[in-house]
Amino acid sequence: MxxxxxxxxxxxxxxxxxxxxxxxxxxxxxxxxxxxxxxxxxxxxxxxxxxxxxxxxxxxxxxxxxxxxxxxxxxxxxxxxxxxxxxxxxxxxxxxxxxxxxxxxxxxxxxxxxxxxxxxxxxxxxxxxxxxxxxxxxxxxxxxxxxxxxxxxxxxxxxxxxxxxxxxxxxxxxxxxxxxxxxxxxxxxxxxxxxxxxxxxxxxxxxxxxxxxxxxxxxxxxxxxxxxxxxxxxxxxxxxxxxxxxxxxxxxxxxxxxxxxxxxxxxxxxxxxxxxxxxxxxxxxxxxxxxxxxxxxxxxxxxxxxxxxxxxxxxxxxxxxxxxxxxxxxxxxxxxxxxxxxxxxxxxxxxxxxxxxxxxxxxxxxxxxxxxxxxxxxxxxxxxxxxxxxxxxxxxxxxxxxxxxxxxxxxxxxxxxxxxxxxxxxxxxxxxxxxxxxxxxxLTYVCEEDVKRRTAEVEAEEKSPIPRTRHKSAMSGPADIAVVSFDRFIHGDDDDRRAVAKQLYNAFSTVGWVYLKDHGIPQARVDEIFSLAKTFFDQPLQEKLRWRLQDAELNQGYTADGDEANGGVDHKECYEHRRFANPCCPADADLPDFRKTVDDFYAQCLSLGLNVLKCLAIAMDLGENFFENITKRADPQLRLLHYPAIEKKIVEQQGHARIIPHTDFGLCTLLFQDSVGGLEVDPFHTGDFKPALPVSGTVLINIADLMQRLTNDRCRSTMHRVVSPQMSGDMLPSRYSMPFFIHPDPEAMIDPIIKEKGEVKRYEPVNAGEWRIYNTRKNYTSLSAAAA
Incomplete structure (x- = not known):
């Protein structure tokens, strides 16, 4: 009407x-x-x-x-x-x-x-x-x-x-x-x-x-x-x-x-x-x-x-x-x-x-x-x-x-x-x-109706003995995240590269996220890694615990469901893979070709991630190779994630499932999703999370905390979570995803870049290695207890 x-x-x-x-x-x-x-x-x-x-x-x-x-x-x-x-x-x-x-x-x-x-x-x-x-x-x-x-x-x-x-x-x-x-x-x-x-x-x-x-x-x-x-x-x-x-x-x-x-x-x-x-x-x-x-x-x-x-x-x-x-x-x-x-x-x-x-x-x-x-x-x-x-x-x-x-x-x-x-x-x-x-x-917005509705919300909260949180489901509509083709950056001339760089920078400086297609990693390779992840997580728990993550600085190996803190219980299990000295990786005798296949995928993700950083450097007029100075010894982290099938009643009792709201703490993250869905983003930290639906053939990239600090808030690290997909039965389906976290060299000092006259520096410098260890310990209950 x-x-x-x-x-x-x-x-x-x-x-x-x-x-x-x-x-x-x-x-x-x-x-x-x-x-x-x-x-x-x-x-x-x-x-x-x-x-x-x-x-x-x-x-x-x-x-x-x-x-x-x-x-x-x-x-x-x-x-x-x-x-x-x-x-x-x-x-x-x-x-x-x-x-x-x-x-x-x-x-x-x-x-x-x-x-x-x-x-x-x-x-x-x-x-x-x-x-x-x-x-x-x-x-x-x-x-x-x-x-x-x-x-x-x-x-x-x-x-x-x-x-x-x-x-x-x-x-x-x-x-x-x-x-x-x-x-x-x-x-x-x-x-x-x-x-x-x-x-x-x-x-x-x-x-x-x-x-x-x-x-x-x-x-x-x-x-x-x-x-x-x-x-x-x-x-x-x-x-x-x-x-x-x-x-x-x-x-x-x-x-x-x-x-x-x-x-x-x-x-x-x-x-x-x-x-x-x-x-x-x-x-x-x-x-x-x-x-x-x-x-x-x-x-x-x-x-x-x-x-x-x-x-x-x-x-x-x-x-x-x-x-x-x-x-x-x-x-x-x-x-x-x-x-x-x-x-x-x-x-x-x-x-x-x-x-x-x-x-x-x-x-x-x-x-x-x-x-x-x-x-x-x-x-x-x-x-x-x-x-x-x-x-x-x-x-x-x-x-x-x-x-x-x-x-x-x-x-x-x-x-x-x-x-x-x-x-x-x-x-x-x-x-x-x-x-x-x-x-x-x-076009159809009526101010008076919105004020009436929001007034009723506030007055209901005033009367309620239990504080209400602003918590919306995927039904509130999809996140407005741009889809950008990376082909022109990989194969184009300088004008093409700058145009793509501008598109990425605009996305990162507003919502903090972008879908990247034509990125150079074949979908067949992504599917192969998802299949390999399923093989790993299908093993008995005692077998997986042989490669348990035990050291915050090394940050490699397996984490069982419930071990990661993040301010609450997250329903997931994961395997962390890094390129330098990886003693917690299954050998060929345990899982044939696991290490080689994951290493190859890791290298492709690293190459793509460094190209994304080049885009940011170009867009900010820092010189294309600016980030090379802080990533020569970088040891990013590939995480294979499995969200097990879970009873609906557990979700309802705890008020969330899988991963609670958080930001990432490195420079940026590349995320490959399966088709199940559940990722939601809150670009403006209003509490209104929007679904970031899986888009075939793309990798989803988001800015993380250190990049926000380094760019003096020009690029935005924003909240996201993983929630229950729409379900009809008593069980949530399994879900797999693969984030690739790009971190700087451990010795790098992350000091905000000041580009404008009179610009105020919003953060004190931090050491990238210490920052990473601190946040890793904070996220894992077992490591926190050991450190204490």
């Missing part, structure tokens, strides 16, 4: 006991949206803006039905509908000009209850500003917030926004909405925290349509409003009309070549034109009308751990300060608008100004927003990959999927079962806004 058209919210009146004084830092779209929503709930709002004058850059912005729903509920439909363009279609076009697929915006508007609107950003910004002022917002310009202080009184704490001119502004709550280069975020964290580079930049230009309508090939862009995406090797282009056809907005997305430290620069028009000279001839025609252009570096913020709010409940953040995303889902501003609205709704429910009430409101606000915004960031990264693949098998598969999902166009809102019946996986549609992509959860 489609959401109904939203009702316009009327401004509430509150008594003094529950009427908050709120400061919003930043008068961008997110800050103004928060001000409007909070004012509608009856609170007072002061906006502190660093600029001397209020204004927005001259660029287009797309508002999807989920965000236009909020704008309409704020009473802005009349004002904004006059300024908006309502496009008819979204077209996906190959870089040479062939149309691949489309989406009917009007059909989706009927299903969502609210429209797709395209604006000149300045028009949307001014409408929000005027509405905030109309509702009673007080705007103070020339106010650069440099610190937040706190003052407690009774059962509440107030925050003081300290400005660079020495002025101090006190409020019950300060909301940091100061954008991607947020000072408020750094104040909350207590250290500098620059956004992450994505490897892309954007040329943004506005064209007068007067000349366009004179050209028969360009006229239709103006007369029939549509959103057009051209997708091609390492780049794409987007355009749509604004202001009733008077302006034409165009954005060109290309590899980032800007110098370190620069975020916005004047662009070279001829250089820009040259990048698209061989594309669909209509694009060079459009670019010929451009006289000057600026380019923007594209950066992201994948998440903020452990919370967006200060423990005092007097300070929080929203929008790009919390979760800046690539513009490839056209949802950055939309998420900020939703943030502001949800925050206002949560503050509307408070009964007084106490810390308890504010903390409850901020808890509900973050529960509503955290998972959703992190999914948007993650999907934006996936769109970067999908839009920029080179011609070849991956491009052909992408275009095939665009065509297959298009077969459902015009059939209303499509459910998961309908796609699955056609052999399609939900969320795999490269045209992400359709129901086969993320439309079902992105």
């Amino acid at each position: 489609a959401p109904s058209k939203p009702e316009v919210i009327q401004q509430k009146q509150r008594d003094a006991a529950s009427k908050l004084d709120v400061i919003v830092v930043g008068a961008g779209l997110g800050g103004l949206g928060a001000a409007i929503s909070i004012l509608l709930e009856g609170h007072n709002v002061q906006i502190l803006e660093v600029a001397a004058e209020i204004g927005e850059i001259g660029a287009g912005i797309q508002c999807l039905p989920n965000s236009t729903r909020v704008l309409i509920s704020w009473g802005l439909e009349d004002a904004l509908s006059k300024l908006a363009t309502t496009p008819r279609l979204c077209n996906m076009i190959g870089w040479k000009g062939q149309k691949i697929s489309e989406m009917d915006f009007h059909e989706y508007e009927a299903q969502c209850g609210t429209p797709f609107w395209d604006f000149h950003r300045a028009n949307l910004h001014m409408a929000l500003l005027e509405r905030a002022i109309e509702l009673g917002a007080k705007l103070t310009t020339n106010s650069r917030v440099v610190d937040i202080e706190y003052e407690s009184s009774g059962d509440s704490t107030r925050a003081i926004a300290v400005c660079s001119d020495g002025k101090r502004h006190m409020a019950d709550l300060v909301v940091g909405a100061d954008g991607i280069n947020s000072k408020c975020r750094e104040i909350l964290l207590g250290h500098e925290d620059p956004p992450l580079l994505t490897g892309d930049l954007a040329y943004r230009l506005l064209l007068d349509t007067e000349q366009m309508v004179k050209d028969p090939e360009l006229r239709s862009f103006v007369e029939d409003p549509q959103v057009n995406y051209w997708i091609g090797p390492d780049a794409h282009a987007v355009n749509y009309v604004l202001r009733g056809g008077k302006l034409f907005n165009m954005v060109l997305l290309v590899p980032d070549d800007m110098p370190a430290g620069a975020n916005t620069l004047a662009g070279n028009v001829e250089e820009m034109r040259a990048l698209y000279a061989d594309w669909d001839p209509r694009i060079p025609k459009l670019l010929a009308l451009c006289k000057d252009v600026f380019k923007w570096r594209l950066m992201i913020r994948p998440g903020l751990d452990p919370t967006w709010s200060h423990p005092s409940a007097a300070f929080t953040i929203l929008g790009d300060a919390a979760h800046a995303t690539l513009p490839y889902l056209a949802s950055g501003a939309g998420m900020s608008i939703e943030d502001g609205h949800v925050l206002g709704l949560c503050l509307g429910a408070i009964k007084n100004k106490s810390t308890f009430e504010k903390k409850k409101a901020l808890n509900i606000y973050e529960r509503c927003r955290r998972e959703r915004t992190e999914r948007v960031v993650s999907r934006g990264n996936r769109q970067q990959y999908l839009y920029h693949v080179h011609d070849g098998e991956e491009q052909q598969e992408r275009d095939r999927l665009l065509g297959e999902f298009a077969k459902f166009n015009g059939k209303g809102k499509i459910e998961r079962e309908q796609y699955e019946a056609a052999g399609l996986d939900v969320e795999m549609d490269p045209l992400a806004w359709r129901w086969g992509g993320v439309g079902s959860w992105l």
Whole structure:
């Protein structure tokens, strides 16, 4: 059932006991949206803006039905509908000009209850500003917030926004909405925290349509409003009309070549034109009308751990300060608008100004927003990959999927079962806004319903004598992990290698994981090792204990089910294999060819792992051979894992099975899975684990703790676990997997790499060998007891 058209919210009146004084830092779209929503709930709002004058850059912005729903509920439909363009279609076009697929915006508007609107950003910004002022917002310009202080009184704490001119502004709550280069975020964290580079930049230009309508090939862009995406090797282009056809907005997305430290620069028009000279001839025609252009570096913020709010409940953040995303889902501003609205709704429910009430409101606000915004960031990264693949098998598969999902166009809102019946996986549609992509959860979102649901959760937890943990099963949807072909790195030229390196780095700096295909290890070899592992684990326990792991420094041999600690009992048994001095390996007399076969596989994994490290070095401009200095004597660890069949009742009694949540402690891990499944990942440490399903022919690679330390948090070591697969009987099936843990030389000192001027070093140096022994002892009950 489609959401109904939203009702316009009327401004509430509150008594003094529950009427908050709120400061919003930043008068961008997110800050103004928060001000409007909070004012509608009856609170007072002061906006502190660093600029001397209020204004927005001259660029287009797309508002999807989920965000236009909020704008309409704020009473802005009349004002904004006059300024908006309502496009008819979204077209996906190959870089040479062939149309691949489309989406009917009007059909989706009927299903969502609210429209797709395209604006000149300045028009949307001014409408929000005027509405905030109309509702009673007080705007103070020339106010650069440099610190937040706190003052407690009774059962509440107030925050003081300290400005660079020495002025101090006190409020019950300060909301940091100061954008991607947020000072408020750094104040909350207590250290500098620059956004992450994505490897892309954007040329943004506005064209007068007067000349366009004179050209028969360009006229239709103006007369029939549509959103057009051209997708091609390492780049794409987007355009749509604004202001009733008077302006034409165009954005060109290309590899980032800007110098370190620069975020916005004047662009070279001829250089820009040259990048698209061989594309669909209509694009060079459009670019010929451009006289000057600026380019923007594209950066992201994948998440903020452990919370967006200060423990005092007097300070929080929203929008790009919390979760800046690539513009490839056209949802950055939309998420900020939703943030502001949800925050206002949560503050509307408070009964007084106490810390308890504010903390409850901020808890509900973050529960509503955290998972959703992190999914948007993650999907934006996936769109970067999908839009920029080179011609070849991956491009052909992408275009095939665009065509297959298009077969459902015009059939209303499509459910998961309908796609699955056609052999399609939900969320795999490269045209992400359709129901086969993320439309079902992105476009139909209703802030009020989410707040109501999360409020019920929190209030149920308050009444429950047993604390509840945020624990979701595989039914919550798959993890959005990119699939990257490694063939271009192995066999390509320097440009190919750098392109693959960028893809891996983007994955590792956001979700921390990637599926790697065409990696050079034959599937037949992987299957052979799985078969060999089964032969080993099928032996009687007493036989396997002959090769029992007994030394943390050696870390070789067999571990029985229950021996590994990890903070709880893990239901698995394993065999550890290393290349140097391996006395705990079965001899040929025990298991013929075991050592030789595993040694050969080990060598292939090591070669692949070192190539992955080369990718990271290239992407971070460290020099391709950077990691050779700390891996010459590296002794990685191949682990053969067996998760025995286990009774369902044991799982239910203990609350988990197999492996509890953890991170890996080396540089990175290569993981080969069988077909059973059960691995789940939590990229943003929210407690919301998503299944990382087995993908045939791939190896799953994740960043580990030492790499996160070495890259100063640029690459992310994230939580993962192994849980029960879906089961119908009383027993869980057996499962096998093979992780290959890459560690540095034992003598290596892991000291964070500092690349930017003024960057704060987030970790003290550690010795890699000592780090490995410490974590190994911590993980094994038998070794811990022996050490004690």
